[in-house]
Amino acid sequence: MSGLTKEKVIIAFKKLGIKLTNPTDILGNAIYAAENSNAWFTAENIKKSLSSFAEMLNEADVEQWFKTISFSSSPKKIGLILAGNIPMVGFHDVLSVIASGNIAMIKLSSSDDKLIKAVIAELLNIEPALASKIEYVERLKDFDAVIATGSNNSSRYFDYYFGKVPNIIRKNRNSVAVINGTETKEDIENLGNDIFDYFGLGCRNVSKIYLPKGYDIANFYEGIESFQPIINHFKYNNNYD
Structure with missing residues (x-):
């Protein structure tokens, strides 16, 4: 025992x-x-x-x-x-x-x-x-x-x-995000974590986003701008290309 x-x-x-x-x-x-x-x-x-x-x-x-x-x-x-x-x-x-x-x-x-x-x-x-x-x-x-x-x-x-x-x-799992257009920049930054943490390889990472008609996509790109350095990782860059 x-x-x-x-x-x-x-x-x-x-x-x-x-x-x-x-x-x-x-x-x-x-x-x-x-x-x-x-x-x-x-x-x-x-x-x-x-x-x-x-x-x-x-x-x-x-x-x-x-x-x-x-x-x-x-x-x-x-x-x-x-x-x-x-x-x-x-x-x-x-x-x-x-x-x-x-x-x-x-x-x-x-x-x-x-x-x-x-x-x-x-x-x-x-x-x-x-x-x-x-x-x-x-x-x-x-x-x-x-x-x-x-x-x-x-x-x-x-x-x-x-x-x-x-x-x-x-089995394989995928996560999605739904944006309604009322999100703050902080909300989008948090969504950026859900997208880019662990290079997006986790089953809880967001891999698809639903946007409302007429949404200004610039708001989204501004919110995830801080994650730009991820592209410098060679394996991520190879897959991105």
């Missing part, structure tokens, strides 16, 4: 949140390695993602989250096929499996195989008993349920292989 309790997991998550408020202090090498292996993972975007997890794992929200979760006394093995389109995108699935007392069988994306491992290592430093809840795998087998994230194409294979067990299979 690991001696792991729900209370210990709550404490570990809170402590991880505190550590992630200064990610460079504990994850500097991992950030550097991730940036060098995946050009989309700039240090700025990596830190943005880590900071969002730090914010999510604040004491009040962790306490509230765990009030809604039953901690299993008979753990099941949950296979996780993680995406790698933006830094740490699959980490919430890992946290959710651990929070429920189950075992995370993690198939990392080759695009994000350094950051999540490094953050989990920090979590295990905080609470070593959590090692009983983490398995890294190259191929899923002997699982009880699956959460798989991929493209519309890969989802067909996921349905075939995992359709007989409880599953969550995520």
